[in-house]
Amino acid sequence: MKTFFKLLGFCFLLIVIESCSYSKSNQQVLVSSDCGVSWTQINAGESVPKGGLNYCYMKVVIPNFPMQGDMDFVANLAEKVRVKTLIDYDYSITGAIQFIKQAKFLGKANKDADDNAALDPSAFEGAENIVIDKRIKDVAKALFINEDIIEMDQQDLENKLLQESNKVLEPLGVHLNFITLTFDPDEQTRQAIDVSTAMKIYKSKGLEDLGKQVISARAGATKVSVENKVLPASPPAE
Numbered sequence: 001m002k003t004f005f006k007l008l009g010f011c012f013l014l015i016v017i018e019s020c021s022y023s024k025s026n027q028q029v030l031v032s033s034d035c036g037v038s039w040t041q042i043n044a045g046e047s048v049p050k051g052g053l054n055y056c057y058m059k060v061v062i063p064n065f066p067m068q069g070d071m072d073f074v075a076n077l078a079e080k081v082r083v084k085t086l087i088d089y090d091y092s093i094t095g096a097i098q099f100i101k102q103a104k105f106l107g108k109a110n111k112d113a114d115d116n117a118a119l120d121p122s123a124f125e126g127a128e129n130i131v132i133d134k135r136i137k138d139v140a141k142a143l144f145i146n147e148d149i150i151e152m153d154q155q156d157l158e159n160k161l162l163q164e165s166n167k168v169l170e171p172l173g174v175h176l177n178f179i180t181l182t183f184d185p186d187e188q189t190r191q192a193i194d195v196s197t198a199m200k201i202y203k204s205k206g207l208e209d210l211g212k213q214v215i216s217a218r219a220g221a222t223k224v225s226v227e228n229k230v231l232p233a234s235p236p237a238e
Contacts, residue, residue: 028093091128136161162178
């Protein structure tokens with residue numbers, strides 16, 4: 001009989017321990033009892049219910065703090081200029097339920113609400129690719145196609161990209177806090193930018209003809225330097 005009561009006490013202790021999972025302030029805990037068809041969000045400080053014998057019970061922990069992401073792709077600017085584009089962004093998941101409906105594969109994690117690994121940002125890289133990166137890329141392509149790489153105001157373009165991307169992402173439960181945009185043109189495009197910028201300076205000083213001569217001379221010097229490059233001596237014949 002004593003053994004029975006000890007066992008009963010042990011089982012009661014397990015039940016108490018099992019029921020002591022609470023949603024933290026840095027978490028957004030979602031639970032589903034119908035295999036992810038519908039979700040309920042558990043507020044911070046509230047107990048997270050257990051699934052028991054319900055094989056369709058699912059639990060997902062989503063970070064409630066800003067995270068960072070990045071992406072790169074080749075964009076087309078005005079005049080058919082192609083340039084490698086790098087975008088770094090900081091985002092917050094503001095609507096966990098809307099977000100999980102887009103990144104359904106996160107429901108497979110079933111992380112415990114007390115498990116710090118559940119908040120590992122690396123677990124959300126796939127979600128970033130599916131939910132965030134694709135939308136930013138689509139918005140960027142539409143914005144960049146009319147942007148002159150020489151005349152554009154990069155800060156203004158970043159602000160436009162941030163605003164337009166948030167219009168698309170916020171209904172999906174995501175808010176971009178900021179975006180950093182970097183263009184990495186190839187050597188030929190970079191030289192064209194330098195020439196155009198230099199000509200504007202010469203023209204503003206009334207030295208347009210001199211500018212043409214200097215730029216032409218520099219281009220010729222580069223060509224001569226390449227053509228007169230000393231080649232390594234041939235090895236002696238055997």
